[in-house]
Every structure is written in C-alpha cells, then in structure tokens.
Amino acid sequence: MRHGTHKPNESASIAGVMEQHIPDAFTHIRLILGFVVSLGLARLLTGLARFVQHPSLKRDPLHLLWAGSILLLLVHFWWWEFWLSSVKIWTFPIYAFLLVFAFQVFLLTTLLFPDSIAEYGGYGDYFMQRRKWFFGVFASVNIFDVIDTLIKGPEHVSQYEADYWIQPPIYIALSIVAIFTTSRKFHYGFVALNLAYQLFFIARSFSALG
Numbered sequence: 001m002r003h004g005t006h007k008p009n010e011s012a013s014i015a016g017v018m019e020q021h022i023p024d025a026f027t028h029i030r031l032i033l034g035f036v037v038s039l040g041l042a043r044l045l046t047g048l049a050r051f052v053q054h055p056s057l058k059r060d061p062l063h064l065l066w067a068g069s070i071l072l073l074l075v076h077f078w079w080w081e082f083w084l085s086s087v088k089i090w091t092f093p094i095y096a097f098l099l100v101f102a103f104q105v106f107l108l109t110t111l112l113f114p115d116s117i118a119e120y121g122g123y124g125d126y127f128m129q130r131r132k133w134f135f136g137v138f139a140s141v142n143i144f145d146v147i148d149t150l151i152k153g154p155e156h157v158s159q160y161e162a163d164y165w166i167q168p169p170i171y172i173a174l175s176i177v178a179i180f181t182t183s184r185k186f187h188y189g190f191v192a193l194n195l196a197y198q199l200f201f202i203a204r205s206f207s208a209l210g
Contacts, residue, residue, distance in 0.1 A: 036102040040109040047113025060124030101144040139175035142168040
C-alpha cells in the first residue's frame with residue numbers, strides 16, 4: 001500500500017470539505033491577522049506611553065505624527081480585512097501574502113519605536129536616520145494594499161473610486177523622495193497629506209460594513 005497518495009474521489013471529497021468550511025477558513029485567518037495587528041497596536045501604545053513615563057525623553061512632532069498615522073493604519077487595516085469574507089477559494093499563497101502584508105504593517109511600528117534609542121539624539125534624530133527602512137516598508141505596504149483589494153474580487157474592487165488607484169503610485173513616489181531627503185518641510189507635508197487622506201478615505205468608505 002502506497003502512503004501519501006489520494007484517489008480522485010478522495011481529492012474531490014477534500015475539495016468539497018474545504019468549500020464547505022470557507023467561513024471557518026476566513027475566521028481562522030482573520031484571527032491570525034488580528035493577533036499581528038494587536039502586537040502592532042501594543043507596540044505603538046507602549047511607545048507613546050514612554051513619553052508619559054519618562055518626561056525627559058526628547059519628543060519630535062514629525063515622529064509623533066507618523067506614529068498617529070500608523071496607529072490609524074492599524075485600525076483601518078483590521079477594518080478593511082473584513083472584506084476577505086468575499087474570498088471564495090482560499091489557497092496557501094493568499095494566506096502567505098496576507099501574513100506578509102500584516103508583518104509589514106507591524107514592522108512599521110517597530111521602526112517607529114525601537115527597543116532603545118540610546119545611541120541617537122532623540123526620536124527625531126532616530127526617525128531621520130532610519131527613514132530609508134521606514135519609507136521603504138511604507139511604499140511596499142501601498143503595493144500590497146492594491147493586491148489585497150484585487151484578491152477580494154471584482155465586486156469589492158468596483159466600490160473604489162479613481163483616487164484609490166491614483167494614491168498608491170503617488171505615495172510610492174513620495175516615499176522614494178522621503179528616503180533621500182532630510183527636508184523636514186517635505187516630511188511634514190507628506191505626513192499631513194497622509195493623515196488627511198486617511199481620514200477622508202475612512203469617512204467616505206468605511207462608515208458601515210455593508
């Protein structure tokens with residue numbers, strides 16, 4: 001008897017079971033994504049709490065604005081992944097893609113609040129010195145966001161207006177500039193634009209889960 005092989009009718013049966021348990025697969029994957037998002041939220045909130053615990057820490061408005069933006073991104077990420085319920089067939093590549101997507105969002109929080117900044121002159125100095133990593137990951141998150149939307153199917157894609165599809169290439173271009181420039185005026189402009197668009201997009205598109 002040969003082990004590790006399946007008869008045609010057994011394969012069909014397994015496929016049938018998988019189709020019957022699609023809601024369970026979605027719940028399982030959403031729990032894993034939620035766990036990663038929770039770690040990111042904890043990292044950000046713990047980092048922000050340090051300023052209360054240690055008033056002598058040198059704050060930086062630019063760093064705090066990006067922290068607020070990524071906090072909003074995490075909340076937004078968990079909300080928009082509700083639409084994964086529209087995925088009809090779950091595969092390991094989709095599962096792996098979503099994990100990498102969530103890991104990148106979490107990585108943004110660790111880049112904002114490292115374990116220690118003792119070797120830097122404050123959070124502003126740290127952020128500018130590590131901006132290549134931060135904006136490199138931020139650009140990648142925008143690429144993954146578009147792919148994530150496409151995974152959810154044509155019906156979901158049709159809900160978005162033109163600005164949604166224009167925003168990623170603009171953000172990627174701005175992120176590339178942010179990697180190479182130390183101009184704080186530019187960085188303030190970028191984070192202000194990002195916060196404004198996040199709030200606009202959430203207010204317009206995510207007022208309800210219907």
